[in-house]
Amino acid sequence: MPKDAKTSIRKFYQTNKRMPTYSEIMKMLCFKSKNAVFKLVKKLAAGGFLEKDESGKLIPARLYEQTRILGSIQAGFPTPAEEELVDTISLDEYLISNKDATFILKVSGDSMIDAGILEGDLVIVDRSITPKNGDIVIAEVDNDWTIKYLVKTKTQIYLKPGNKLYKPIYPENELKIAAVVKAVIRKY
Amino acid sequence: MPKDAKTSIRKFYQTNKRMPTYSEIMKMLCFKSKNAVFKLVKKLAAGGFLEKDESGKLIPARLYEQTRILGSIQAGFPTPAEEELVDTISLDEYLISNKDATFILKVSGDSMIDAGILEGDLVIVDRSITPKNGDIVIAEVDNDWTIKYLVKTKTQIYLKPGNKLYKPIYPENELKIAAVVKAVIRKY
DNA sequence: ATTATAGGTGAACAATCGTTCACCAACAAG
DNA sequence: CTTGTTGGTGAACGATTGTTCACCTATAAT
Structure with missing residues (x-):
């Protein structure tokens, strides 16, 4: 008996980091004909679950590396089954x-x-951005690297900690800014 | 003249979301023989930049969807060129x-x-985890969803805000916990 | 001058690719 | 009963796959 096609294919992509071939789908769904896969793929592609190359190869459509995003949870959580209408994003693409x-x-x-x-x-920093006033930056102060707010006034540039217990840092000579903080991630 | 192999292949993967075929590499590097690709791939695979399937297909080795992680920046930032020895992660894999x-x-x-x-x-929540004492959870209180600390004592269960201005919430009857917060991400 | 060695060409290989055809069984609709 | 429709089998197709072989330069080392 064939297992569920969608989850099997998704699992294959997750472990092998590439889309399965028609023969491989055939084996993992216990089909005995490649044509069965061909028709199944056609349906899945029509439903938007799969996409095909110009050469016929399968490419991962959304919801592979992606995570469902909920604008608001007022309406309650969707069950994993009815996972269609919600928007999805890839964290890598979103953050970087x-x-x-x-x-x-x-x-x-x-x-x-x-x-x-x-x-x-963890902070995600970008070295190619020119820091603006108010940005959180990674800067070198006294041969040490710290993360601070960058404050640019008309007369001077200095670093302001995001902690009232600490004082701002006014650079003596040069202020080396290595990167601008683009995102923060914390894992529990 | 062939462009740089590594970046070309990476760009292909980034846009097509699959690894190129030998013939495709051949075209995009302006080779005239597939064997040139074969040998090049062999070298790149030995160097750890590429990996091959058991069937010979290319699969993306690290540093494709991945981002370089720096344990400490004391040593200074590496330049994009010397990107070898640092560790890399995929944010999706890391967080989910x-x-x-x-x-x-x-x-x-x-x-x-x-x-x-x-x-x-943005918070990344997992619905399959049974919440423990001290976890940050998404809970339903008075037909409203909120994010709070979950506190479990021997006698009762209640929700504690992470803000001293607010009071803990003691559920009248049932406490519906929808999900456990696993990670927090913030984009500037 | 000779010898390796690295990197490329060009042709051939079996195997596998995605696709298409004809055919069949089960089932529901009319 | 007939008539589609859906979802499967089995065989065949040309094209493309990764691989291998022999051969051809350059450049560098001996």
């Missing part, structure tokens, strides 16, 4: 625009807790 | 374990600011 200039680093210290950035959080 | 039970929703209100969860943040 310029991949080559993007790094992740772990926050140490509590100098930004008022900005909701705690010790142990 | 049980994909079918995972949802993303946007935080409204300031009841968790002391926990570093601000209004507008």
